[in-house]
Amino acid sequence: MIKRITIEDNEEFLRQTSLEVDFKKDDIKSYIEDLKEFCQSSELYALAPVQIGIPKRIIYIRNTSTNMDNNFNRNYNEEIVYINPIIKKMYGHTRFLEGCGSCKIADGRFVTGILDRPYKIEVEYYDIEGNKKNKTIEGFESTIFCHEYDHLNGILHMDRTKETSILSLEQMKEFRKSNPYTIISKDNTFTYEK
Numbered sequence: 001m002i003k004r005i006t007i008e009d010n011e012e013f014l015r016q017t018s019l020e021v022d023f024k025k026d027d028i029k030s031y032i033e034d035l036k037e038f039c040q041s042s043e044l045y046a047l048a049p050v051q052i053g054i055p056k057r058i059i060y061i062r063n064t065s066t067n068m069d070n071n072f073n074r075n076y077n078e079e080i081v082y083i084n085p086i087i088k089k090m091y092g093h094t095r096f097l098e099g100c101g102s103c104k105i106a107d108g109r110f111v112t113g114i115l116d117r118p119y120k121i122e123v124e125y126y127d128i129e130g131n132k133k134n135k136t137i138e139g140f141e142s143t144i145f146c147h148e149y150d151h152l153n154g155i156l157h158m159d160r161t162k163e164t165s166i167l168s169l170e171q172m173k174e175f176r177k178s179n180p181y182t183i184i185s186k187d188n189t190f191t192y193e194k
Contacts (some may be wrong), residue, residue, distance in 0.1 A: 092119025
């Protein structure tokens with residue numbers, strides 16, 4: 001059974017820098033199957049392997065839409081995989097209330113925060129066959145990618161927000177209705193505030 005690592009049971013593990021995938025030695029297909037299974041059963045947008053005990057540099061994205069209902073549809077899965085990704089450039093500015101499957105606390109609620117992320121990113125990565133690729137990712141998919149990319153570097157979303165709140169899934173949904181994903185800018189150079 002695949003186990004979720006949370007800040008309550010092993011925050012130190014989550015804060016490690018994940019290792020690059022070795023295409024000759026690592027069982028990449030097995031990692032991806034585990035990511036897919038856990039992502040679907042836990043109703044998540046996306047997942048980094050470190051969140052389920054595998055500190056490898058992979059991003060698995062299931063849903064790139066702001067529609068959370070897709071997460072609860074077990075048959076919905078975009079199955080986007082990035083291996084050993086590197087963000088080369090970041091542009092624009094967005095804002096969104098983020099939660100995280102690894103920042104779930106004992107009572108079932110989540111540590112959440114409003115985060116500023118880039119609207120557009122240029123990414124270099126490898127596909128499952130080991131082919132090097134380049135891609136420009138925009139909009140909400142960029143937010144999801146950046147959240148998971150932070151996991152690869154031991155950064156949690158709560159590290160990038162000025163203020164955290166403890167919310168249930170229903171409270172997050174309600175908040176997002178009145179405070180949806182917001183695009184502030186599409187083209188200025190983006191940097192995270194220190």
